[in-house]
Amino acid sequence: MSVIQNIIGRVVVLRGGMYSVEVDVATDEGFGRFASPIEENPMLHIAEARRAVSEVDEIIGPELIGFDAVEQELIDSYLWEIDGTEDFSHIGANTALAVSIAIARAAANSKDMSLYSYIGGTFATELPVPIIQFASDENFEYYILVRDLLEVTDIVDAVNKIISEVGNKVSIEELSKASESVGMELGLEVALGIKMKRELEIEDVLNIVEDNNVAYIKPLGPPELFLELIAGTHGVFIDGEYLFRANNILDRRYYNALSIKPINLGTLTDLYNFVNDVKSEKITPILAEAKYEPADDTFPHLALGLRCPAMLISWNSVEKINELNRIAEELGERGRIITFEE
Template sequence: MSVIQNVIGRVVVLRGGKYSVEVDVVTDDGFGRFASPIEESPLLHIAEARRAVSEVDEIIGPELIGFDAVEQELIDSYLWEIDGTDDLSHIGANTALAVSVAIAKAAASSRDLSLYSYIGGTFTTELPVPMLTFARDENFEYHLIVRDLLEVTDIIDAISKILESSSGLSLEDLSRASEEVGMELGLEVALGITMKKEMDIESVLSLVEDNNIAYIKPIGKPELFLELIAGTHGVFIDGEYLFRTKNILDRRYYNALSIKPINLGTLTDLYNFVNDVKAEKITPILAEAKYEPADETLPHIALGLRCPAMLIDWNSVEKINELNRIAEELGERGRIITFEE
């Protein structure tokens, strides 16, 4: 049985010394735990984390006792009812996500399943490509992509060699090093960049054309995205900025979208949004928030929701190691997707 017996909240520390809420869900014969990440402008005070714990212990938990943990959609819908707002502003999106994911993990545990199998089913065998953020400067965040990844650890080897062989941390230096390392390792290695400030359209197009770039997350007006889609081939154009500022979800403007679970609410909300993105023929990329727990859950969610890629920091070793464990568990059944547009 997977009937919920207890729901417990506690304060946890995230990467960067920020505070959030962690939730334990106990069923008859299962257990789930999840600490929620937080985004760019979090409520940093421990008092806010303690308030979230009180919401879990005094309001949400008692309401959920007796529910069957496998009824994910029903429980997630009820979380919205408990909140009573249209944006989870009462209990908080981070609290709702922590409860929702902990419930899914408890349900998976009660069935003796891995979380990715519980979410995605028997035929969930395509591993997301890890896109690792490994360097930053005043203009860009730099990500590494190995399009034809054979093993999860290949990308770590590639990053280490790039940082050793690059003469600097400019786009040109890293681009040159990525091509050289790709040839040395016999892999198709490319860069991804996230823009930190706006640039004119011609400059952005030149950056992509002149460097070994397979992915770009632009900042700018819709016209920039249209020009990038029209003027590039085989490059993923991430529309997170356009979706966040203009609410545009349209393949004509971009062909990829990084999705942070904390911005959606519950696991059901995340599932529905990923499907909406796929329906637009846009590639969903599951992404870390700015402040993350030391937690292995994100690879399971990415695999379970069949997201082709996962954008994380290369210091998120618990997620990288878990993806490697999943690959080992799947064995010959598992394969890493060739990440191509």
């Protein structure tokens, strides 16, 4: 057993200068810590972060002392009971996530296991492909992905070379040319990802994907756009995040990939169940960062443990890239970076 002895919270600063709650969980055999990210339009300023800390110290912590940390589903279910609402509007989704993952880390630590092995088991050996957001203009946010990574650092080399080649001339045409030339230089299949920042005509979107080196797109628009993209493209990942959030559509006929932000789900159990729901629809789950993230190395462990083939991160998330590299080193010959293809 790994009996919870103490749970404490503290205020933590996130990327972008926002505040959230960090949770420490101490058991009789292990220790875990996690700082929760927050999504866009955050209400969690310093006063709210302090309120979240009070929730952890005065309500959640005392309720969970004595639980065995390995009973993740039971504890996560009890967090919902403590909250008493349908959307964690009382204690906050960020607070619930921080407590849940800190407990999982404590349980893994008590067993002297990496978090990814604790979550995913013996066969959690397929490393997620990083999709890195690194630039934007008035129409798109831009990502780089390397479909056939040999080493984690290949993606860093690709982004650096593309930034150097493009300079200040950020456009989809320039980035498309640069990604193709850098791919030839490195001997890798380097491609673009794009996230639409405004709606465009369906035909224009189809032409953009067809005429440029685009392997991943996060569309913005009506269901008809997604249907046309699925029908009119081959080997391109169509990310349905907008359609799922706007229309609650989880359907392979509309899209073949879905970026999933842990902060939108609640507990680790909720995240685990939703990823499996997505897989059951034969949709590729992509673990995605929130807008405001902590300097924390948990994210790649979640992606690997949940067996998400890719993870969507920003260029300044170096702690996540470094941790993925450490995991690859730890796995050695057991580890395999998958070829990220539809």
